[in-house]
Amino acid sequence: EAQVTQNPRYLITVTGKKLTVTCSQNMNHEYMSWYRQDPGLGLRQIYYSMNVEVTDKGDVPEGYKVSRKEKRNFPLILESPSPNQTSLYFCASSAWTGDQPQHFGDGTRLSIL
Amino acid sequence: SQQGEEDPQALSIQEGENATMNCSYKTSINNLQWYRQNSGRGLVHLILIRSNEREKHSGRLRVTLDTSKKSSSLLITASRAADTASYFCARLPGASNTGKLIFGQGTTLQVKP
Numbered sequence: 444e445a446q447v448t449q450n451p452r453y454l455i456t457v458t459g460k461k462l463t464v465t466c467s468q469n470m471n472h473e474y475m476s477w478y479r480q481d482p483g484l485g486l487r488q489i490y491y492s493m494n495v496e497v498t499d500k501g502d503v504p505e506g507y508k509v510s511r512k513e514k515r516n517f518p519l520i521l522e523s524p525s526p527n528q529t530s531l532y533f534c535a536s537s538a539w540t541g542d543q544p545q546h547f548g549d550g551t552r553l554s555i556l
Numbered sequence: 557s558q559q560g561e562e563d564p565q566a567l568s569i570q571e572g573e574n575a576t577m578n579c580s581y582k583t584s585i586n587n588l589q590w591y592r593q594n595s596g597r598g599l600v601h602l603i604l605i606r607s608n609e610r611e612k613h614s615g616r617l618r619v620t621l622d623t624s625k626k627s628s629s630l631l632i633t634a635s636r637a638a639d640t641a642s643y644f645c646a647r648l649p650g651a652s653n654t655g656k657l658i659f660g661q662g663t664t665l666q667v668k669p
Binding site: 447474476483485486488491493499501502533535537539542543544545546547548549550 | 586587589591596597598599600601604644646648654655656657659660661662
């Protein structure tokens with residue numbers, strides 16, 4: 444089954460404690476992206492990657508890092524999480540840049556205390 | 557704001573009725589996509605309509621695009637309780653080479669049995 448898998452689905456942690464949200468897709472997609480969803484602000488792109496070793500900032504990259512060492516994986520790293528990063532995070536992938544629908548994971552709900 | 561405008565923000569109808577959601581935007585597009593999000597889940601792609609297309613159908617869904625008015629609408633016919641969800645339009649700007657989708661704020665649809 445074609446899918447985008449995120450882990451963990453839920454995480455409560457404390458300020459400053461490094462965390463990684465993993466994202467993996469099994470569709471051999473070149474394009475992957477991270478979004479955060481906040482009430483009243485909609486979905487905003489954090490980082491995206493057009494292929495292995497090619498990543499770039501989206502609209503709200505501050506406080507986040509990503510890497511794309513393999514085509515299927517695109518982890519999101521919060522080196523020193525802060526409460527304003529409490530949000531619902533989605534990873535998405537697609538076969539091409541924007542001309543194809545994006546496939547979303549089920550989301551990761553992060554709470555930073 | 558770069559984000560599209562969606563209206564209504566919320567819509568409540570009876571099962572069997574049709575639901576219409578609208579999306580407006582300000583700049584040129586490459587394509588416009590509609591997604592559904594069930595509570596607590598990831599977004600699911602519904603329909604992609606390109607800038608040179610005017611109408612697309614998928615089952616009970618009909619999407620129209622009027623580039624002169626910079627607007628799109630999603631019509632769900634013969635709605636079912638299972639259609640209860642949030643619906644988002646997302647546009648790929650015409651000049652985009654990043655694949656970044658710009659999402660609207662969404663319309664929350666409730667279909668009462």
